[in-house]
Amino acid sequence: MNHVTKDICYIGVNDYDLDLFEGQYIVPLGMAYNSYVILDEKIAVMDTVDQHFGEEWLANLQEALEGRVPDYLIVQHMEPDHSANISLFMEKFPAARIVASAKAFTMMKNFYGIEYEDRRIVAAEGTELSLGAHALRFIAAPMVHWPEVLMTYDSTDKVFFSADAFGKFGALDREDPEGWACEARRYYFGIVGKYGAQAQAVLKKAAALDIQTICPLHGPVLKEDLPYYLNLYNIWTTYGVETEGVAVFYTSVYGNTEKAVKILEEKLKEKGCPKVAVSDLARDDLAECVEDAFRYGKVILATTTYNADIFPFMRTFIQTLSEHGWRGRKVGLMENGSWAPTAAKVMKGLLENCKDTVFTESQVKILSGVTEENIAQIDALAEEILK
Numbered sequence: 001m002n003h004v005t006k007d008i009c010y011i012g013v014n015d016y017d018l019d020l021f022e023g024q025y026i027v028p029l030g031m032a033y034n035s036y037v038i039l040d041e042k043i044a045v046m047d048t049v050d051q052h053f054g055e056e057w058l059a060n061l062q063e064a065l066e067g068r069v070p071d072y073l074i075v076q077h078m079e080p081d082h083s084a085n086i087s088l089f090m091e092k093f094p095a096a097r098i099v100a101s102a103k104a105f106t107m108m109k110n111f112y113g114i115e116y117e118d119r120r121i122v123a124a125e126g127t128e129l130s131l132g133a134h135a136l137r138f139i140a141a142p143m144v145h146w147p148e149v150l151m152t153y154d155s156t157d158k159v160f161f162s163a164d165a166f167g168k169f170g171a172l173d174r175e176d177p178e179g180w181a182c183e184a185r186r187y188y189f190g191i192v193g194k195y196g197a198q199a200q201a202v203l204k205k206a207a208a209l210d211i212q213t214i215c216p217l218h219g220p221v222l223k224e225d226l227p228y229y230l231n232l233y234n235i236w237t238t239y240g241v242e243t244e245g246v247a248v249f250y251t252s253v254y255g256n257t258e259k260a261v262k263i264l265e266e267k268l269k270e271k272g273c274p275k276v277a278v279s280d281l282a283r284d285d286l287a288e289c290v291e292d293a294f295r296y297g298k299v300i301l302a303t304t305t306y307n308a309d310i311f312p313f314m315r316t317f318i319q320t321l322s323e324h325g326w327r328g329r330k331v332g333l334m335e336n337g338s339w340a341p342t343a344a345k346v347m348k349g350l351l352e353n354c355k356d357t358v359f360t361e362s363q364v365k366i367l368s369g370v371t372e373e374n375i376a377q378i379d380a381l382a383e384e385i386l387k
């Protein structure tokens with residue numbers, strides 16, 4: 001059995017077959033749906049798992065139970081990757097009760113047609129639940145990632161059950177060559193990014209707790225070096241700059257805009273830029289591009305005029321950033337257009353709702369091929385963005 005502490009066991013599952021998480025995110029390293037059981041005088045199970053893994057999860061639970069019977073199913077989050085096996089659990093253990101927020105019970109009815117009126121305990125911020133030696137306290141975490149979310153603090157083992165927060169893409173037994181932060185960042189900005197203020201509010205509540213272990217609903221249990229993870233979450237939830245450097249995002253139809261981007265990349269490096277992260281929006285993973293836009297404080301957008309607008313991948317990218325609450329960045333624009341270039345103006349308009357965006361005065365205007373004049377403009381843009 002996989003013990004988190006003496007009394008808390010991991011009973012989650014790994015998914016290697018998922019094509020798109022939440023219908024949109026590629027998961028080359030698979031995905032984990034975490035669930036835990038707290039074994040005390042009373043027994044509490046923390047969330048269920050995705051619909052395809054009910055039997056495997058139940059087998060993990062039975063192994064941990066060693067013949068005992070759970071008293072509570074704590075439903076922290078109603079998204080189906082965690083809630084799909086509620087009815088399986090409730091049928092298997094007819095004496096068990098569900099502990100969840102009022103909103104979660106409404107969602108239960110909406111998703112699964114049942115809200116367990118006679119088998120429920122409605123919890124909210126500050127509600128306490130004693131399992132015997134283990135004292136649980138619930139922490140409301142609206143919009144991290146849905147409005148019904150409760151997180152749970154076990155003050156006995158000093159374990160923080162953080163729901164989707166501190167999660168990441170990737171199955172638990174797949175080595176992540178890039179470490180925890182890369183897929184955790186892509187996950188955070190893709191899934192929670194828009195709700196930085198709400199996530200920050202939860203971090204403030206967590207700061208008042210003595211936490212030795214974080215048990216998220218995805219990704220590994222975090223025990224070592226907690227300040228590292230908390231610091232990253234503090235940066236991400238406040239839209240801070242994590243890495244010094246410039247992120248460059250481009251689209252290119254015939255290679256001319258790409259050529260200009262390569263010249264810019266060289267110039268930025270020559271001028272001492274510590275890191276230049278270049279992404280081709282037509283070919284690179286959108287969620288990876290979004291996380292880079294949040295990671296760096298300085299961003300260059302380069303695209304072509306297209307149908308009197310901008311190239312579709314750039315439009316999607318900027319709209320996605322805007323929808324995710326992207327803000328506080330210094331932005332330089334490069335446009336290409338053979339007869340009526342309008343891309344810079346369109347990009348600026350699309351960024352209107354991104355708070356505290358500062359545009360460079362320097363811009364690059366290419367009229368098809370890259371000219372000597374363009375190279376001078378690129379040089380000026382590189383100089384100004386690095387200031």
Ligand code: FEO
Nearest residue numbers: 079081145164217
């Ligand atoms: Fe992992 Fe928001 O569900």
